[in-house]
Amino acid sequence: MSVLVYIPTHEGRATKVGLEVASYAATISSDNKVVALVSGDLTEDGGIGSTGVSRVLHFEANISDNSQISKLVSAAAKAEGAQTIVLSGNNEGKAIAPRVAISLNAGYVPGVTSTTGGKSFTRNVFSGKATAIVNVQADISVVTITPNSFGIKVQGDSSAIIESFSTEVGDERVTLNSFTPTSTDGSVPLPEAVRVVSAGRGLKGPENWGIVEDLAKALGATTACSRPVGDMGWRPHHEHVGQTGITIRPDLYIACGISGAIQHLAGVNQSKVIVVINTDPDAPFFKAADYGIVGDVFEVLPKLTEAIKAL
Amino acid sequence: MKLLVCVSKAPDTTSRISFTDEGRSFDESGVQFIINPYDEWYALVRAIELVEANGGSVTTITVGDASCDPIIRKALAIGATDAVRVDTTPKDSTQVARLIADYSKNEGFDIILCGKETIDHNSSAVPAMIAECLDLPYVALATSLEVSGSESTIVTEVSGGTNNVTVSGAFVLSAAKGMSEQRIPNMRGIMSARTKPLKVVEATDVTQTTEVTEFKLPPAKGDCVLVDADNAEELVRLLREEAKII
Numbered sequence A: 001m002s003v004l005v006y007i008p009t010h011e012g013r014a015t016k017v018g019l020e021v022a023s024y025a026a027t028i029s030s031d032n033k034v035v036a037l038v039s040g041d042l043t044e045d046g047g048i049g050s051t052g053v054s055r056v057l058h059f060e061a062n063i064s065d066n067s068q069i070s071k072l073v074s075a076a077a078k079a080e081g082a083q084t085i086v087l088s089g090n091n092e093g094k095a096i097a098p099r100v101a102i103s104l105n106a107g108y109v110p111g112v113t114s115t116t117g118g119k120s121f122t123r124n125v126f127s128g129k130a131t132a133i134v135n136v137q138a139d140i141s142v143v144t145i146t147p148n149s150f151g152i153k154v155q156g157d158s159s160a161i162i163e164s165f166s167t168e169v170g171d172e173r174v175t176l177n178s179f180t181p182t183s184t185d186g187s188v189p190l191p192e193a194v195r196v197v198s199a200g201r202g203l204k205g206p207e208n209w210g211i212v213e214d215l216a217k218a219l220g221a222t223t224a225c226s227r228p229v230g231d232m233g234w235r236p237h238h239e240h241v242g243q244t245g246i247t248i249r250p251d252l253y254i255a256c257g258i259s260g261a262i263q264h265l266a267g268v269n270q271s272k273v274i275v276v277i278n279t280d281p282d283a284p285f286f287k288a289a290d291y292g293i294v295g296d297v298f299e300v301l302p303k304l305t306e307a308i309k310a311l
Numbered sequence B: 001m002k003l004l005v006c007v008s009k010a011p012d013t014t015s016r017i018s019f020t021d022e023g024r025s026f027d028e029s030g031v032q033f034i035i036n037p038y039d040e041w042y043a044l045v046r047a048i049e050l051v052e053a054n055g056g057s058v059t060t061i062t063v064g065d066a067s068c069d070p071i072i073r074k075a076l077a078i079g080a081t082d083a084v085r086v087d088t089t090p091k092d093s094t095q096v097a098r099l100i101a102d103y104s105k106n107e108g109f110d111i112i113l114c115g116k117e118t119i120d121h122n123s124s125a126v127p128a129m130i131a132e133c134l135d136l137p138y139v140a141l142a143t144s145l146e147v148s149g150s151e152s153t154i155v156t157e158v159s160g161g162t163n164n165v166t167v168s169g170a171f172v173l174s175a176a177k178g179m180s181e182q183r184i185p186n187m188r189g190i191m192s193a194r195t196k197p198l199k200v201v202e203a204t205d206v207t208q209t210t211e212v213t214e215f216k217l218p219p220a221k222g223d224c225v226l227v228d229a230d231n232a233e234e235l236v237r238l239l240r241e242e243a244k245i246i
C-alpha cells in the first residue's frame, strides 16, 4: 500500500509531530512504500530517514496557506498514486487535510488514534466520551493522527533520498501580518505536551500559580487550567482544556484543585495516567483518576516538586 | 454584508453517551439537543455583531432533518435574519460540506462562518471542505474577526502561538473561543423567531465517503490508587515504577 505523509519542518528539521506522522506511516505500510513530502527549508533529510521512510519529495518554496499546501499534497498524492495520505492532526494539519480529501474525492478520517488495518480507523468522538471505528468507502483515504497517540519510533540512523518536486500551488490568499508565540518560556505547546500540570479554582487566585509552575518545571511539563480559571483571567485562555477548550492526550496529567466536571474531563480523559490532588474526597475527578491524593494543593504541590527534584 | 453561519445540532454537553443498534447508532433517547456551542457562542454571535455594526444579513444553514428546527429557531431568536435547512440526515462531513457548498455557490456570501468543531463528531472538517469545494481561502480557529470593506483581519490559533492574518474578498472561517460572548435570546427575539423565514431545501445528490461501523465506550477505569498527603515520595515512586511514566 502506497502512503504519502506531509511533514511539517522547523528550521530545516522535521518537527516532533512530523516525525510521529512518518513513524505512523512506516507502521501502516507493510511493504514500506512510504513517501514523505516537505515544503520549505530542509537540511539534509531533516531527520526523516531515522523513522524508516526512505524517500522525501522536496518542494522548495516556503508556503503556509492551507489552500496552497493542499494543492501540493494532492499533486504529490496523484504523482505517487498514494492510497493513504497522512497528516498530523495539529492545527495546521486539520486545516489542510479536509481540503486534500475533497480535491482527491477521498474519504476523510480526522484524529486517528489507532488503526484497525486497511481502510478502517479508530478515532475519538463525543469529546472523548466514546470511540468510533470508521471505514473509508472511497478508493483513497486521507487521515490525520492525534498528536502523541503513536509516538516517534526511530528505526536507525539511515537517511532518506531527497527528490525535488514541483507543481503549481496557486497564489497565497491569506496574508500573515504577525505571529505571537504563546509559550515564551520554551515549553512544549499544550496539544503536543507529554506531561501536563493543570490547576483549577482550588488554587484560589492567580498569585498562587507559582507552586503549579514549579511542579511543571520539575517535571518538564506544560501548564494548563480549567475553564473558569481562563474565564476569570487568572491564566491565559490558550491554557484552558476541556470540551470547549483544548483536547489533550499527554502521558501524564496532574489535576490540582479541579473538581472534574464532565466538560473538563472531555478534554483530558484520553491522558494515559491521571493524577488528582483535591481536598474533597468526593470530587468527581477521583473516579477518572489513576492516582490521587486527598489533600491541600498548597501543602502537597511543594512536597511533590521536592520529591521529583530528588529523583 | 451577507454572512452565512453553519449551524449544527449537538447533544447537550452533560449528556450521557450510549449506543444502540449493536453499537452502530447514538442513542438519542432522553438526550437534550442544543446548538453546537462553537456555532452558537462564537460564529453566530460574531456574525450578528458584524451585521449590527455594518448592516446586512445573517443566514444560517443546517444540514439535517426536521428535528433540527428547534435549534434553528433558537438561532433566529438570538438574531439571525433567516435560515435554510437542507433536508437530509447527513452521513459524514464530506456530505455536509458538499451540500452547504452546493447551496451557497451562487448566493454571493461574503463570509461563511462555522464553529471550530461539532462536539459529537469533533471532526473540524466541514469548514475546510466547504472552502475547498468553493475554492475559497480558509482561516481556521479564529479567535477574533474584524471586517473593514472587503478586507478581514483575523487572529487565529496556530501551533505554538497565534497568527494575525488578512484576507481580501470572500472566505470561510472556523470560530473558536474568544470571538464573542454567548447571547441569551430575549423575549422579543423569541417572538420574532417564530415568523422569520426558515426555508427547507432538498438535498442535492452527494454520496458519503466514510461510514462509522461501530461506536464504543471507553473501558471503565480501574480504581484510583490513593496516596497519603504526607507521602509525595510514594506517589513519585508509583509514577516511576508502576506507571513507568516519569
Ligand SMILES: Cc1cc2nc3c(=O)[nH]c(=O)nc-3n(C[C@H](O)[C@H](O)[C@H](O)COP(=O)(O)OP(=O)(O)OC[C@H]3O[C@@H](n4cnc5c(N)ncnc54)[C@H](O)[C@@H]3O)c2cc1C
Pocket (backbone or CB within 6 Å): A199, A200, A201, A202, A203, A225, A226, A227, A228, A229, A240, A241, A242, A243, A244, A245, A256, A257, A258, A259, A260, A261, A262, A263, A264, A267, A277, A278, A279, A280, A283, A295, A296, A297, A298, B013, B037
Ligand atoms: C457548555 C459548557 C462547557 C464547558 N466547558 C468546559 C471546559 O472546556 N473546560 C472546563 O474545565 N470546564 C468547562 N465547563 C465548566 C465546568 O462545568 C466546571 O464548572 C469547571 O470545569 C469547574 O472548574 P474547577 O474544577 O476549576 O472549579 P470547581 O468546580 O469550583 O472546583 C474546584 C475544586 O478545587 C477543590 N479545592 C478547593 N480548595 C482546594 C485546595 N486548597 N486544595 C486542593 N483542592 C482544592 C475543590 O474541592 C473543588 O473540587 C463547561 C461548562 C459548560 C456548561
Ligand SMILES: Nc1ncnc2c1ncn2[C@@H]1O[C@H](COP(=O)(O)O)[C@@H](O)[C@H]1O
Pocket (backbone or CB within 6 Å): B005, B006, B007, B008, B009, B036, B038, B039, B061, B062, B063, B064, B090, B093, B096, B113, B114, B115, B116, B117, B118, B121, B122, B123, B124, B125, B126, B127
Ligand atoms: N449538519 C451540519 N449542518 C450545518 N453545519 C454543520 C453541520 N455539521 C457541521 N457543521 C459546521 O461545521 C463545523 C465543524 O463541524 P465538524 O467538521 O463536524 O467538526 C460545525 O461547528 C458547524 O459550523
